[in-house]
Amino acid sequence: MPATRTRPHPVAVGAVLLLVAMIAAALWNSDESGTGARNVGATASPATAPGPAPGPAPGAAPAPGATCAPTVTNPGGRNNYRPRAPLDVPLGRGLVITGVVRDTLCRPLPGVPVQVWLQTALGSERENRTTVFTGPDGRYRVHSDPAVAQFGEPNVHVAHDAEGPWRAVFQRHVLDAEDTLAVVDLVLVPTS
Amino acid sequence: MTPVRVVGVVAVLGAAVLVGLALAGRHLAGAPTLVVVSTVAACLAVAALAVQPWLTRRRVGVHVRVGGIVAVLVALHVVALLVEDPDDALYSMSPDGPTRARMALIATLLLAVVTALGLLRRRLRWSPATWRFVHGSLAALVVVLGVGHALLIQGALDGWGTPVLVALGGLGAVGAVVRLVRVLRAPPPGDATPPDGGRVPSGGRTRG
Numbered sequence: 421m422p423a424t425r426t427r428p429h430p431v432a433v434g435a436v437l438l439l440v441a442m443i444a445a446a447l448w449n450s451d452e453s454g455t456g457a458r459n460v461g462a463t464a465s466p467a468t469a470p471g472p473a474p475g476p477a478p479g480a481a482p483a484p485g486a487t488c489a490p491t492v493t494n495p496g497g498r499n500n501y502r503p504r505a506p507l508d509v510p511l512g513r514g515l516v517i518t519g520v521v522r523d524t525l526c527r528p529l530p531g532v533p534v535q536v537w538l539q540t541a542l543g544s545e546r547e548n549r550t551t552v553f554t555g556p557d558g559r560y561r562v563h564s565d566p567a568v569a570q571f572g573e574p575n576v577h578v579a580h581d582a583e584g585p586w587r588a589v590f591q592r593h594v595l596d597a598e599d600t601l602a603v604v605d606l607v608l609v610p611t612s
Numbered sequence: 613m614t615p616v617r618v619v620g621v622v623a624v625l626g627a628a629v630l631v632g633l634a635l636a637g638r639h640l641a642g643a644p645t646l647v648v649v650s651t652v653a654a655c656l657a658v659a660a661l662a663v664q665p666w667l668t669r670r671r672v673g674v675h676v677r678v679g680g681i682v683a684v685l686v687a688l689h690v691v692a693l694l695v696e697d698p699d700d701a702l703y704s705m706s707p708d709g710p711t712r713a714r715m716a717l718i719a720t721l722l723l724a725v726v727t728a729l730g731l732l733r734r735r736l737r738w739s740p741a742t743w744r745f746v747h748g749s750l751a752a753l754v755v756v757l758g759v760g761h762a763l764l765i766q767g768a769l770d771g772w773g774t775p776v777l778v779a780l781g782g783l784g785a786v787g788a789v790v791r792l793v794r795v796l797r798a799p800p801p802g803d804a805t806p807p808d809g810g811r812v813p814s815g816g817r818t819r820g
Contacts, residue, residue: 447711455708545697572764
């Protein structure tokens with residue numbers, strides 16, 4: 421480029437404007453909480469909790485021919501995952517993390533291990549975890565201290581990670597710090 | 613007191629308030645040392661970015677030194693998070709990361725480019741107007757995206773930290789826009805900016 425130009429070179433101006441447009445598009449197309457993450461928090465009872473339930477209400481028999489879309493591991497779902505979490509350890513009080521585990525025919529799955537981990541005021545994601553088993557209605561429940569922001573936003577991880585008849589799946593979703601409830605349902609597919 | 617000194621005092625006060633709020637808040641209570649270091653580095657970087665555009669006209673030497681400090685602070689912020697929590701840090705820097713992380717990633721990349729432009733100014737042999745426009749507009753993006761990232765982050769700077777961040781971001785953005793407008797307004801005929809080959813006077817006081 422000539423060294424005596426008194427205005428910026430038009431190519432430079434165009435390149436900068438193009439860059440600004442690309443950045444705007446990249447931000448516009450990003451997910452606020454990360455790809456595949458949704459806000460699963462609530463301050464109400466599980467019956468009014470937000471988030472799409474993948475099947476019928478717990479305890480209700482699925483409609484004939486009903487199918488539930490399998491849960492897919494979302495980006496970040498494995499973050500800070502550690503196998504062999506301590507069994508049924510209370511993580512505090514003030515927040516209940518719960519959900520129903522089903523198969524793709526929407527039938528509740530009892531006795532399935534579910535690991536939950538999250539950052540609270542008393543522990544980071546790496547040390548604050550437990551594994552619980554689903555009850556006869558396929559529901560699991562973990563009591564915890566409220567979630568605190570981890571990398572800019574409170575989030576909770578829920579996974580079925582044990583070897584067995586169901587394929588492992590890892591979920592990362594977000595909630596608000598004041599939420600008292602987080603609902604993460606899982607739909608599992610057989611390993612074979 | 614000159615306007616630049618006023619801006620400097622505001623930035624120093626802003627940095628002190630941000631660091632004080634972060635260290636006194638509940639979010640960092642009991643947090644790992646690296647998280648505290650990363651947060652403090654980010655607070656200082658935001659304040660330094662706010663003052664940077666105002667140093668380009670008559671205090672280029674200071675501008676260069678503060679630019680180096682910003683680059684080091686941002687690197688410290690990122691590396692501390694990477695060491696402390698590589699899973700979440702790498703996820704945040706991935707294409708699947710949340711919007712606030714994407715803003716930070718883009719701002720960090722642009723900061724590297726802005727710094728490189730500063731270091732390579734002589735070799736590039738661009739006209740002063742072109743160099744200033746590219747360097748300044750990318751730096752303005754760094755300010756906007758960096759402060760936007762800080763505003764979207766929940767945690768250490770919630771509450772009173774938000775207006776302080778907005779004020780510092782506004783200070784930096786206004787300074788950058790003022791400089792860009794001056795660059796884009798061509799001087800009258802016969803008053804063309806002479807080619808300076810990108811030389812930065814060693815005295816630190818020059819017309820920008």
